Amino acid sequence: MKITGFVEEKVKSSIINLENLKPYIVLTFTINSDRPYLCFFFLVDPDGVIRVQFEGRKREEKIFVGEEQGSIGTYPGKLKSGKWVLYFTNYGLIEDEREKKVPFSVEIETMDEIDHRDFTLIGEDRWIDYPPVKAGLRLNFNGNRKKSDEQRWYRGDFHVHTTLSDSHMTPKDAVEYCESNGIDFMFLTEHNLIHTGFEKSNTLFIPAIEVTLFRGHLLVYGLRDFIDCFTYEKFDSDYMNHSIKLVKENGGLINVAHPMMVPWDWRFMETKLEDIDMMEIVNCPNWHTSESDNRKAIELIDILWGEGFKITGVGGSDNHLKPEExxxxxxGPSLYADPSTYVFADGLSEGSIFEAVKNGRVYVSRGVKMDIDISSNRKNYLPGDEIEEDSFTYKIDINGNYESALKASLIMNGKVKEEKLLKDKISFEFSILWEKKDYNWARVGIYDENNRFVAYINPVYRGRKKPNLLIWKELLKVYYHIYEKL
Structure with missing residues (x-):
């Protein structure tokens, strides 16, 4: 059976009557375009369960779903005869009016046997149940299961891709790279799709989604259900707000991806600032505009801290290439965990990482690991903590090789309070005295001698402040008022 049509923003569907099914359904997708547009396909079985997720680009590709095994992103299990439905959309990601409809074809066959070696498989670590507990696509990923019980700094990445979406890294590539490079955890944030399993690994791989729309990308964590898209004609504020509501109702976290990186900057102007848990302050550092774009993101989160918001800054490699490509x-190369995001967590699990993020116990770095010692006369602290004493010391020991001299900046209440040049030293210390006001915050940033990013440590603070800003549009207005004058 062959289906042809056009992928556009409005979700369309084709009904497929499949009878006398053999153990495997094989789909051959062909995207007939000169440009690698993102086209999304979902095959739903007679019970309403999403059995196949596929992101197609300028290529022909075969995937399969079977009773025991399937390609990456599929839902293996019993194949029922009856009315199946193929849904397809581009989520409104194509700007050019002349190319908003992308032609495609899908050949659907049922087979008794296939060679699994011809496909990228779902992996041995399955996150789905069969029979399913509900229609759609629900994961059974256990966020409380720990890879380690040790309380320490764990190194990871909050924004990565694999071949389920548009990266060149297969799951096996990802496992090999992470285990060889000391990466403790990675959130698998595919464009509008969610992994249904992965390769077994000593690294903790966690399913997540990058909600990818024309006016911005949102990284969502902790969600166990596919974000339904099948009833939408347009993917704009309504769909993004629906996604945020769904994540919040299920106890997940949201992270604004590359908020100032044009053309992927955040332009949902009515987004409530109180809904934002995290902000990606360093994204894809070897992209040619990243140094400037990431600096703007840090300036943006500083404004939010000045307003009284407690939003955690994280990094994301946003990897799409193999290391040698x-x-x-x-x-330079696009590498997982560049930048690295370190979280101080009570064991290694999704839940413990979430708890660390909520408390701001996070720093982001390129090429260095740090021992952070924040203390007063009475106790020790971590990034993200409230320090009620009037004064405290902030000491950092840097582990790692850096070719140039480093500069450490103490930023207090939005202004550079003190700077230290680190030529031969691997440690430095600031003595901090809170200002006599109801609300204070302070963080440390580290840059190289060319003023390029090295590290961002999330703030400590004292007191509370009721924010005056409510939505993203108001935040940008303040940002441009400040920085257009500089």
Whole structure:
């Protein structure tokens, strides 16, 4: 059976009557375009369960779903005869009016046997039940299961891709790279799709989604259900707000991806600032505009801290390439955990990472690991803590090789309070005295001698402040008022 049509923003569907099914359904997708547009396909069985997720680009590709095994992103299990439905959309990601409809074809076959070696498989670590507990796509991922019980700093990445969406890294590639490079955890944030399992690994791989729309990308964590898209004609504020509501209702976290990186900057102007848990302050550092774009993101989160919001800054590699690959627009390799986001967690699990993020016990770095010692006469603290004493010391020991001298900046209440040049030293210390006001906050940033990003440590603070800003549009207005004058 062959289906042809056009992928556009409005979700369309084709009904497929499949009878006398054999153990495997094989789909051959062909996207007939000169440009690699993101086209999304979902195959739903007679019980309403999403059995196949696929992101197609400029290529022909085969995937399969079977009773015991399936391609990456599929839902293996009993194949029922009856009315199946293929849904397809581009989520409104195509700007050019002349190319908003992308032609495609899908060949659907049922087979008795296939060679699994011809496909990228779902992996041995399954996150789904069969029979399903509900229609749609629900994961059974256990966020409380720990890979380690140790309380320490764990290194990870909050924004990565694999071949389920548009990266060149297969799950096996990801496991091999992470285990060889000491990466403790990675959130798998595919564009509008969610992993249904992964390769077994010593690294903790966690399913997540990058809600990818024309006016911005949102990284969502902790969600166990696919975000339903099948009834939408347009993917704008209503869909983004629906996604945020769903995540919040289920106890998840949201993270604004590359908020100032044009053309992928955040332009949902009515977004409530109180809904934001995290902000990606360093994204894809070897992209040619990243140094400037990431600096703007840090300036943005500083404004939010000044307003009284407790939003945690994190990093994301946003990896799309293999380590050895070169691509136009990149100044160096695209690598998982570059930047690295370190979280101080009570064991290694999704739940413990969430708890660390909520408390701001996070720093982001490139090429260095740090021992952070924040203390007063009475107790020790971590990034994200409230320090009620009037004064405290902030000491950092840097572990790692950096070719140039480093500069450490103490930013207090939005202003550079003190700077230290680190030529031969691997440690430095600031003595901090809170200002006599109801609300204070302070953080440390580290840069190299060319003023390029090295590290961001989330703030400590004292007191409370009721924010005056409510929505993203108001935040940007303040940002441009400040920085257009500089």
């Amino acid at each position: 070169k691509c136009e627009g990149y100044t």
